[in-house]
Amino acid sequence: MPGRAGFARASVRNDRSMRLGGAEVGVKISLTVNGEPRETEIWPGESLLYALRERLGLPGSKNACEQGECGSCSVLLDGSLVCACLVLAAQADSHRVETVEGLAGNGELHPVQDAFAETGAVQCGFCTPGLIVATVDLLARNPEPTDDEIREALSGNLCRCTGYAKIFDAVRLAAGGPR
Amino acid sequence: MSTRLELGKVGESVRRVDAIPKVTGEFAYASDLFDAGMLWGHTLRSPHAHAGIRSIDISQALAMAGVHAVMTHEDVPGDKRYGLEFADQPVLAFDRVRYFGEPVALVAAEHPEQARRAAAKIVVDYETLEPVVDMERAANQEPIHPQHWTLGHGFRDDRRPNVVRDMRIVRGDPEATGDVSVEGYYELGIQDQAFLGPESGLAVPDGEGGIDIYVATQWLHVDRDQVAPCLGLPKEQVRIHLAGVGGAFGGREDLSMQVHGAMLALHTNRPVKIVYSREESFYGHVHRHPARIWMEHRANRDGKLVCVRARILLDGGAYASSSTAVVSNACSFAVGPYAVDNVLVEGTCVYTNNPPCGAMRGFGAVQSCFANEAQMDKLAAALELDPAQLRLRNALAPGDALPTGQRVTGALPVAEVIRRAAAIPVPEPEELLRDPIRLPGGAGNTTRGEGVRRGVGFAVGFKNIGYSEGFDDYTAARVRLFADAEGELTAEVHCAAAEVGQGVTNVLVQAARTELEVDNVMLAPHTTASVGSAGSSSASRMTWMASGAVQTACRAVKDELERRGGRLAPGEEIDLERIYRHPRTAPLDPETGQVTDERAHVAFAVAAMRAVVEVDVDLGLTRVVWIGTAQDVGKALNPQAVYGQIEGGTAQGLGLALMEEIQTRDGLITNASFTDYLIPTALDMPPVESVLVEDPEPDAPYGVKGVGEPPTVVSTAAIVSALRDATGRELARVPVRPDDIAL
Numbered sequence: 001m002p003g004r005a006g007f008a009r010a011s012v013r014n015d016r017s018m019r020l021g022g023a024e025v026g027v028k029i030s031l032t033v034n035g036e037p038r039e040t041e042i043w044p045g046e047s048l049l050y051a052l053r054e055r056l057g058l059p060g061s062k063n064a065c066e067q068g069e070c071g072s073c074s075v076l077l078d079g080s081l082v083c084a085c086l087v088l089a090a091q092a093d094s095h096r097v098e099t100v101e102g103l104a105g106n107g108e109l110h111p112v113q114d115a116f117a118e119t120g121a122v123q124c125g126f127c128t129p130g131l132i133v134a135t136v137d138l139l140a141r142n143p144e145p146t147d148d149e150i151r152e153a154l155s156g157n158l159c160r161c162t163g164y165a166k167i168f169d170a171v172r173l174a175a176g177g178p179r
Numbered sequence: 180m181s182t183r184l185e186l187g188k189v190g191e192s193v194r195r196v197d198a199i200p201k202v203t204g205e206f207a208y209a210s211d212l213f214d215a216g217m218l219w220g221h222t223l224r225s226p227h228a229h230a231g232i233r234s235i236d237i238s239q240a241l242a243m244a245g246v247h248a249v250m251t252h253e254d255v256p257g258d259k260r261y262g263l264e265f266a267d268q269p270v271l272a273f274d275r276v277r278y279f280g281e282p283v284a285l286v287a288a289e290h291p292e293q294a295r296r297a298a299a300k301i302v303v304d305y306e307t308l309e310p311v312v313d314m315e316r317a318a319n320q321e322p323i324h325p326q327h328w329t330l331g332h333g334f335r336d337d338r339r340p341n342v343v344r345d346m347r348i349v350r351g352d353p354e355a356t357g358d359v360s361v362e363g364y365y366e367l368g369i370q371d372q373a374f375l376g377p378e379s380g381l382a383v384p385d386g387e388g389g390i391d392i393y394v395a396t397q398w399l400h401v402d403r404d405q406v407a408p409c410l411g412l413p414k415e416q417v418r419i420h421l422a423g424v425g426g427a428f429g430g431r432e433d434l435s436m437q438v439h440g441a442m443l444a445l446h447t448n449r450p451v452k453i454v455y456s457r458e459e460s461f462y463g464h465v466h467r468h469p470a471r472i473w474m475e476h477r478a479n480r481d482g483k484l485v486c487v488r489a490r491i492l493l494d495g496g497a498y499a500s501s502s503t504a505v506v507s508n509a510c511s512f513a514v515g516p517y518a519v520d521n522v523l524v525e526g527t528c529v530y531t532n533n534p535p536c537g538a539m540r541g542f543g544a545v546q547s548c549f550a551n552e553a554q555m556d557k558l559a560a561a562l563e564l565d566p567a568q569l570r571l572r573n574a575l576a577p578g579d580a581l582p583t584g585q586r587v588t589g590a591l592p593v594a595e596v597i598r599r600a601a602a603i604p605v606p607e608p609e610e611l612l613r614d615p616i617r618l619p620g621g622a623g624n625t626t627r628g629e630g631v632r633r634g635v636g637f638a639v640g641f642k643n644i645g646y647s648e649g650f651d652d653y654t655a656a657r658v659r660l661f662a663d664a665e666g667e668l669t670a671e672v673h674c675a676a677a678e679v680g681q682g683v684t685n686v687l688v689q690a691a692r693t694e695l696e697v698d699n700v701m702l703a704p705h706t707t708a709s710v711g712s713a714g715s716s717s718a719s720r721m722t723w724m725a726s727g728a729v730q731t732a733c734r735a736v737k738d739e740l741e742r743r744g745g746r747l748a749p750g751e752e753i754d755l756e757r758i759y760r761h762p763r764t765a766p767l768d769p770e771t772g773q774v775t776d777e778r779a780h781v782a783f784a785v786a787a788m789r790a791v792v793e794v795d796v797d798l799g800l801t802r803v804v805w806i807g808t809a810q811d812v813g814k815a816l817n818p819q820a821v822y823g824q825i826e827g828g829t830a831q832g833l834g835l836a837l838m839e840e841i842q843t844r845d846g847l848i849t850n851a852s853f854t855d856y857l858i859p860t861a862l863d864m865p866p867v868e869s870v871l872v873e874d875p876e877p878d879a880p881y882g883v884k885g886v887g888e889p890p891t892v893v894s895t896a897a898i899v900s901a902l903r904d905a906t907g908r909e910l911a912r913v914p915v916r917p918d919d920i921a922l
Contacts, residue, residue, distance in 0.1 A: 059204070059213075060205070061204070062210075062425070063377070063454070064375040064376065064853075065457045067457070067854055070853055099204065101203070101204045103203070109203070113202035113203060114202075116202045117194055117195070117198035117201075118194065120195070120823050122202060123680040124424060124427075124679065125202075125423075125680065126375040126376040128201050129204045132202060148616050150861075151862050152616060154861040155861045158858055160372075160375050160827075160858060161680050162823055162827045162830075163826035163827040163830035163859075164830070164861045164864045165867055166826065
């Protein structure tokens with residue numbers, strides 16, 4: 001420890017049991033993430049988003065509002081679109097999760113990813129993973145959405161940079177239509 | 180590690196440099212960072228808008244499991260205050276807290292929840308004080324700061340309590356009268372940048388007393404210059420590296436976690452990561468200044484403006500941040516892009532115990548534009564003139580003088596932009612029997628068309644590009660040209676320009692490819708460690724400044740290459756750093772607001788916008804149907820990115836027009852969440868039809884102008900103009916609430 005003046009107030013403790021309000025960390029969950037079986041220990045209060053980002057090494061899903069308003073953490077849970085911040089990690093035990101990291105394969109982007117990159121739908125990109133997962137979900141349910149259907153389907157995903165126009169272009173392009 | 184890129188030249192629409200990592204989820208934002216042995220930092224914040232601090236007891240917090248450090252103001256190793264322009268803001272509060280959410284203490288723990296719970300165990304003994312919350316009264320109340328921080332900095336001498344800056348622009352005869360006069364009193368609420376990536380960073384001690392900070396910021400070097408003195412370290416021992424930035428919009432100009440994370444990391448000798456929650460983000464950065472503006476416009480029967488008088492009051496909140504420049508901008512652009520011979524603008528920004536305000540996209544010009552354009556509409560109505568025609572009649576042109584006396588010397592196609600915007604055909608009204616998603620109220624299904632009225636609005640926005648009033652603004656770039664084993668050339672570009680989503684990394688690469696005519700261009704990481712300052716990604720300046728710096732450095736490299744016979748041997752390299760400066764500016768006279776040299780602002784940009792709205796006048800619900808806009812962009816370096824800036828900037832102005840406001844009660848923020856602070860969704864945004872007007876700026880590299888701010892400046896005014904047309908109401912305050920229309 002560098003002994004800087006004024007830095008002498010706290011003591012370091014190495015308590016690896018990670019007590020949280022008396023509860024031991026150490027609940028084990030098993031789930032399938034992007035097709036792979038995964039196991040991890042969690043504290044029961046952790047969200048699926050936290051477990052993905054901090055315990056499973058998958059930070060692609062983003063944490064921007066913690067209350068299901070922004071859609072930045074959108075993932076597919078057993079094929080259903082959810083906000084990973086609103087699902088407890090423990091609830092995902094024995095379930096199947098798909099995140100943005102699972103979309104590209106064999107060195108090829110998913111067509112939705114390619115469309116977002118091509119149309120300029122990405123600026124800061126913080127909303128992008130959630131929007132891409134939500135678009136994959138939309139096109140799986142409705143391969144040829146109308147403009148109104150696109151707007152409604154993506155209205156749970158906030159973007160602060162683009163004004164959405166190029167995101168709509170990307171969805172239309174990914175659906176095989178004109179931009 | 181550098182990123183290798185093969186992308187186009189200046190003027191071509193090119194895919195973003197960072198598009199692939201951003202669509203695959205691999206792009207590392209500041210909140211995604213991780214390091215072995217990393218701890219989580221958390222900030223304890225004030226629950227009061229104004230209170231004295233009698234004592235802080237950290238003993239319980241320190242005793243909690245997993246906690247490695249608890250720190251207060253007593254542990255700040257160096258300067259206890261910092262600030263972007265005036266060091267008036269405590270790193271951690273001592274003696275007093277001046278706003279709700281002000282940082283008071285820090286915790287580092289193994290798990291973020293442990294850190295939060297420990298922070299809740301810190302006992303702070305507060306003595307609550309009467310908060311100063313009314314901007315109209317602040318200059319007559321007890322000062323909230325022990326000293327007058329902004330006195331003696333060349334501003335108008337105003338010693339009233341809580342005055343951050345008072346200024347006055349006087350030109351011609353402010354008593355001059357015309358045939359008609361209109362006046363109005365306008366208000367704007369507090370807008371938040373609401374970038375999606377919350378404030379985050381990772382501080383890593385280097386083992387030798389120094390620190391590396393990986394952070395989402397707008398200006399790496401000015402962060403370093405503020406952080407180092409607070410840590411009591413020389414600048415060389417503080418290295419700031421740009422981590423992935425999830426949007427900025429002005430809200431990352433000021434420090435957030437930088438000093439806090441470094442204090443915890445240096446103390447624990449462990450990497451420390453701090454990630455703000457959304458609620459904390461609302462407390463963790465400055466906002467757009469709320470404003471109260473009175474204006475009077477006097478004109479002749481033919482519509483020519485004779486005299487404009489304005490009084491602008493801004494609430495700067497608890498600390499100065501960039502308020503002195505914001506109020507100057509609000510005053511400088513108060514009369515818009517119109518030629519007026521007689522002007523009196525008085526502007527004041529005050530300290531209060533409300534949330535601190537500073538930079539947000541548009542930077543003072545948004546507030547003035549809203550008021551001034553409402554006035555132009557009133558004037559058009561009083562004179563029975565077409566609103567676009569009235570504006571054309573007064574359009575500023577190169578050679579004309581601004582209210583500050585500055586002559587427009589560069590490109591400024593105001594009339595052209597107005598004409599082009601006015602010429603975009605407005606879509607025909609759609610039949611009322613339609614999917615409710617395309618009606619006011621949307622999926623709420625509140626009307627089938629009854630009570631719905633259509634309105635069309637027009638507005639013109641005007642703002643400066645770059646830093647002003649004598650600020651020594653520059654950007655450094657370093658270019659390393661080297662030859663591989665076959666003698667093929669590769670260029671590596673170093674520039675600390677913050678990529679905040681706007682696409683400046685593409686500009687760096689495009690400029691290098693254009694200048695060097697080398698296919699292989701690599702981009703080095705943005706850091707204070709390997710190159711000089713780039714200045715801030717602010718004031719619509721970075722494309723201009725960064726392309727200028729890369730152009731200058733590349734030309735120096737090219738000259739050296741020629742000197743060496745036009746080729747490099749395998750392994751040979753040229754490595755040169757150069758600084759680019761825009762034309763010099765000078766301060767305004769503190770008493771008259773007139774220029775003291777050729778210019779106070781570098782250059783200007785203008786945007787005009789038409790908006791179509793539908794309003795359910797029974798319920799006060801609104802829908803923006805369509806927007807058409809023309810913008811003066813100088814030269815579009817990457818047209819796809821320019822359209823993206825216009826669409827996104829328009830959305831932020833729409834938010835201020837219709838929904839975005841930080842609500843406070845006695846200084847306490849009551850809506851610090853995305854449930855209660857609404858930003859436009861995919862259902863709120865209409866199609867935006869954009870026309871780029873390219874009139875190259877003579878003083879700028881490639882003729883470029885910044886493009887980020889003008890759409891935000893103009894769109895609030897254009898949309899509310901359309902709402903007035905639909906409702907016949909004055910609508911002098913934004914955001915416009917349903918009650919303002921229906922009751």
